[in-house]
Amino acid sequence: MVKVAVLGATGYTALELLKILLRHPEVEIVAVTSRQDGSPPISSVHPSLVGRLDLALEDLSPEEVGKRADCVFGCLPHCASAEILPRVLAAGAKVVDFSADYRLDDAATYLEWYGHEHPDAARLGNTVYGLPELFREQIRGARLVANPGCYSTSAILPLAPLLRAGLIERDDIIVDSKSGVSGAGRQPKLMTHFPECNESMSAYNVGRHRHTPEIEQVIGRFAGTAPMVIFTPQLAPMDRGILSTIYAKPKGTLTEAAVMACLREAYAGERFVRVVDHLPGTKDTVDTNFCDVTARIVRGRVLLISCLDNLVKGASGAAVQNFNCLHGFPESTGML
């Protein structure tokens, strides 16, 4: 049994993570942390866990967590994450970080998009990006994994194979994404107050969402040179799910069959990427670690459509997949 801990266990990704871990045959949950006073039972914060997880939320030091657990999942806000996780690593644990802190390769881009000096800049460029479908080998040997952003995964999985195969232009990519509200976290705000966002669709952070440089960086590894992505995040009135509709310009003439073949070949052995002929809906993937992908050619342009559950393949499922990689378990352990 691998002993695991969850840092910052009061949010939605932590809850989803705990639900997956409770079904994982090789895991023992040894600590869940939060800054709340009085060590309340975690089920008082997440009532769905009553009778399923009998742990108190503890306010532990990073060192204590790193000693108690073999592997630590960090569900902390960006910046805070890179301040605390080095101490967890130093105490001996492996780490899967849900925050954006270790996703980008250089501190300047981090500063530009996150508005903070990076607290642990030396690790940038040396930390593996946790998409096992693309970076499995590096993840296996790592001690720290940067778990991808939810939108990022929905964009990178369909784009990477086409860029690697040189089928599409790297500088004319539009990612139009629609996300369920849980992606915005558990902190109540006006934008996510039920009567505001229910029965409404709206775009937000147009041109300045932080997953933009992340997508560009990762697909850049497959494109040769730096690509340019226009990314539009939009809020849909549902709990979970991301639908990304991606528009790319083919290099030369390209058939639907060729695009589909490229995707199928890329993900032939992958358990969690389903290349499908039909137009998938987010509901097909909800509560699963699957990302469904299809392609169409419309008036000469390549359309890629991807669906995933932002809390599973977009966060906690991906984290457990990374955990399984780190510890040598079959990647789907606990998730089928």
Add this chain to the structure above:
Amino acid sequence: MVKVAVLGATGYTALELLKILLRHPEVEIVAVTSRQDGSPPISSVHPSLVGRLDLALEDLSPEEVGKRADCVFGCLPHCASAEILPRVLAAGAKVVDFSADYRLDDAATYLEWYGHEHPDAARLGNTVYGLPELFREQIRGARLVANPGCYSTSAILPLAPLLRAGLIERDDIIVDSKSGVSGAGRQPKLMTHFPECNESMSAYNVGRHRHTPEIEQVIGRFAGTAPMVIFTPQLAPMDRGILSTIYAKPKGTLTEAAVMACLREAYAGERFVRVVDHLPGTKDTVDTNFCDVTARIVRGRVLLISCLDNLVKGASGAAVQNFNCLHGFPESTGML
């Protein structure tokens, strides 16, 4: 044209009220107030009002509001309302109060349920309860009207005629109500955070919701002696609408036809109460000032089912109906 003002114009009932008033042919909106700094345009708070209402949110004194307007709608929190509205009345305006402050008849009950000494106790017992279907004559001569609670209206309208006719027992009444989330106001809280309340039904404030004494007091006028009501409010994942399912014990034997006849007779001339044969859904009444009511006999018990829009017949539509009464306009002016 009657000059009107809205005190506390940033919430949902105020927005709904403004939308109705904009269609009212006899109304000029002269002021909308809020404590915000800098007098922002009201459309910055309510973007649906862009191009429809070109007023700034002003931080005005009650006296100024009472002088500028002929009639003032108070959308303030309870307690604050009874502190401010006396000054508005003293300045000469008529007032329709959305808060609960003037609904109860005595200060002791107010203290018990609201936890505050009433700031203007002398007006309790002398203020008319603003349900025109039941208290039209008193409203016409009033200067201050206590606009009813949303749940209260959905319970009182079906119950009052049956109690008046002596058809049901007064001490065995259960009101099981389901409300849309807008009833909880516009202040973001965890309970009304989208991913918490979407796709969920739950009861809240069981046995201690403040509409309980209000319902009991008003139906008590028709029951002879004080009735006892078990009232259970429940949150449904929708913006608007209240469905109340009411269980009452008949005095002696009672047929469905007799109950329906009693309801039909009571509301024969009423524009906004529709006694219907089918089982109504809240959607039939959304965005309207209608309350739909029907009745069934199930295993000897009387079932009353009522539907209304909590923001219209449950709040702002009722307020305009009261306004129309106060000013001698046909009650449906601006609302059909």
Add this chain to the structure above:
Amino acid sequence: MVKVAVLGATGYTALELLKILLRHPEVEIVAVTSRQDGSPPISSVHPSLVGRLDLALEDLSPEEVGKRADCVFGCLPHCASAEILPRVLAAGAKVVDFSADYRLDDAATYLEWYGHEHPDAARLGNTVYGLPELFREQIRGARLVANPGCYSTSAILPLAPLLRAGLIERDDIIVDSKSGVSGAGRQPKLMTHFPECNESMSAYNVGRHRHTPEIEQVIGRFAGTAPMVIFTPQLAPMDRGILSTIYAKPKGTLTEAAVMACLREAYAGERFVRVVDHLPGTKDTVDTNFCDVTARIVRGRVLLISCLDNLVKGASGAAVQNFNCLHGFPESTGML
């Protein structure tokens, strides 16, 4: 490995069942049936099963199904179920029946509520009602189990212990239930067309819902004599979940503590009934086999509130729990 088959695999309960069975370590799914031509892959009907279950929907005879499988789950409409399942039983398989056909004890009540002569009346009165929390011993020895109705479970679980303990009257019970739309099945109808039922709450089948006699029969076993239940089903705009608010009259004086103690004692060793102090919401139980229950005393009346997922504890989870009983596995196998 136990070989299982699902009869009528195109609906929501069958889909939910398959998802649970796919995680069950002791199960091999050997057949899924439907009357559709051409044996399409089941994933063409349930796209969420792509890559998870590689079976064709076959139009098999009951005998063939009964031979191929050790245990058969019947997801057929009532009446059809009692025509087909006897042939499955005769072929040697055990059966868990999702339909209502074997829930009632006598053919007259079946005829009255379902409008059909029962095709297999001899088995009525001899078939076990599949609520393991109440009838575990009989289930263990059975070959045919009648899986309970979703509303019924939400009503019976809180009521049975109080009736058994003689704490409440048996003839003054009101069950006010709110259900997600998946409870109405997968056949498109106007009532469940999205723009009709979204953003709306409504009652349906008032006084004549078929779970009424089922609830009365089962709690009658604990009440001594036949109880009388007023049951009101209501449709809430959500996929899943039932919230039942139950009003009962205490025998003599009764404290909240006494009611809670009775519930806690009844379900002390039960994995899937959680007696909680807080007011539970349906979301706490969604995608789980839990039924959450709490109690309050309001103005002398007992209020019981229960929540469950109509597709899991209200259908497919309960079926797997019964399956586990039938085959001697721990009841929670595959469901935590």
Add this chain to the structure above:
Amino acid sequence: MVKVAVLGATGYTALELLKILLRHPEVEIVAVTSRQDGSPPISSVHPSLVGRLDLALEDLSPEEVGKRADCVFGCLPHCASAEILPRVLAAGAKVVDFSADYRLDDAATYLEWYGHEHPDAARLGNTVYGLPELFREQIRGARLVANPGCYSTSAILPLAPLLRAGLIERDDIIVDSKSGVSGAGRQPKLMTHFPECNESMSAYNVGRHRHTPEIEQVIGRFAGTAPMVIFTPQLAPMDRGILSTIYAKPKGTLTEAAVMACLREAYAGERFVRVVDHLPGTKDTVDTNFCDVTARIVRGRVLLISCLDNLVKGASGAAVQNFNCLHGFPESTGML
């Protein structure tokens, strides 16, 4: 008073139309038609109309309708519409047609996209497209108006001014649209069955939605030559509202200010197009005839975002706006 009739009055656009017409001071509704037997009251099909519209659904001949009414709103399916409306016109009435039959200019395109020979091809090319903001003068003199498609209006309003001003390329336009489910009509289907589409986002009819040639034709009048549009319709889990996110390539360098200035100038005097600085949500326009539009420049590309209510500005509100044009009333009559 203008006498109006509604052909095919059982769907959602007809209901919305009737609600608007009931508030219109210059309108008398004289007939509502449907092929149903027995002339049921319209409120039996639309329960929200109980007590508001006391008319029977009649199965009238086109000639009878055309004689009885001064203006007829056709809410019939395509193809049927062009078979029936010529007879209504011949009987003397003016017509606003909600169907797609008179939107396209030539019969060949109609055949290609609708799969039918056009029954009244002579009127194609001579019928005005009912977007008053762009074609007001022709509408005023018309007897037949083709009411625009809902998606089309959301795309044409932001694109037309920029194409007319030569600010964007005509052959690189992507329209990514998200619509509420009422846009799919009132006929129950699996795709619009609540548990299928609730909590899900999905694309449909990719590359072959019939609003594509309509958008291209109309914006082509402003672009000089035929433009090419990639149009992706997507279903969002909400009743109403369209959010269109449009990506266009600027001719040369273009600032956000220049794009906004172009939009503001184009719609300076328009009551129902609001050019706003903030990112609008569909909820800002729900139940109104407004279309909200804004623009951004993202990485050199022009982003246009538009919102409207598909049943109002996308259908019935637009129809009344056209009606007001036809009859010389102020365009906003009945709609503010």
